[in-house]
Amino acid sequence: MDLNYYDAIKIKDIANFLNVNVNYLSSAFKEEFNLLPKQYLMKLKIRKAKKLLSTTNNTITVVANSVGFNDSLAFSKVFKQYTQSSPSSYRKQATETHLSN
Numbered sequence: 001m002d003l004n005y006y007d008a009i010k011i012k013d014i015a016n017f018l019n020v021n022v023n024y025l026s027s028a029f030k031e032e033f034n035l036l037p038k039q040y041l042m043k044l045k046i047r048k049a050k051k052l053l054s055t056t057n058n059t060i061t062v063v064a065n066s067v068g069f070n071d072s073l074a075f076s077k078v079f080k081q082y083t084q085s086s087p088s089s090y091r092k093q094a095t096e097t098h099l100s101n
Contacts, residue, residue, distance in 0.1 A: 001037070005044045006068040011037045046082045049075070053087055054094035060087045 001014065014037065015022040029037045045067040052063045064075035064087075079087050 001041050001044060005041060005048060006066060008068060008070075009041070011041075042078065043082070045069075046079060049079060049087070050083070050090065050094075053091040063087065 001009070011025065012022055015025045018025065020028075026036055029035070029040065033040055035043070049063055049067045052058060052066055056063075058066070060076065061072040064070075064072040067075070069075035069078075076087055079085075079090070083090060085093070
């Protein structure tokens with residue numbers, strides 16, 4: 001997942017690649033990481049997006065596409081759900097923090 005987070009991968013695809021049942025993958029993943037695979041993937045995408053927002057001047061649409069979202073509005077909603085901040089607010093705060101250091 002860490003190498004292909006930007007693709008439209010599905011948990012079923014990962015299970016097929018590993019030649020295991022989806023339920024087995026989910027329970028093993030939950031046991032190892034205390035997250036379901038889908039939750040892990042979304043947190044990974046948000047972490048990568050935060051890095052892009054704080055280190056580049058790419059548009060929100062480009063950042064969204066870079067982490068596997070085809071719709072920047074959907075990306076913004078998910079980003080806010082995970083960070084309690086919109087992507088543009090996050091970028092502004094990250095930039096201000098960087099400048100004050």
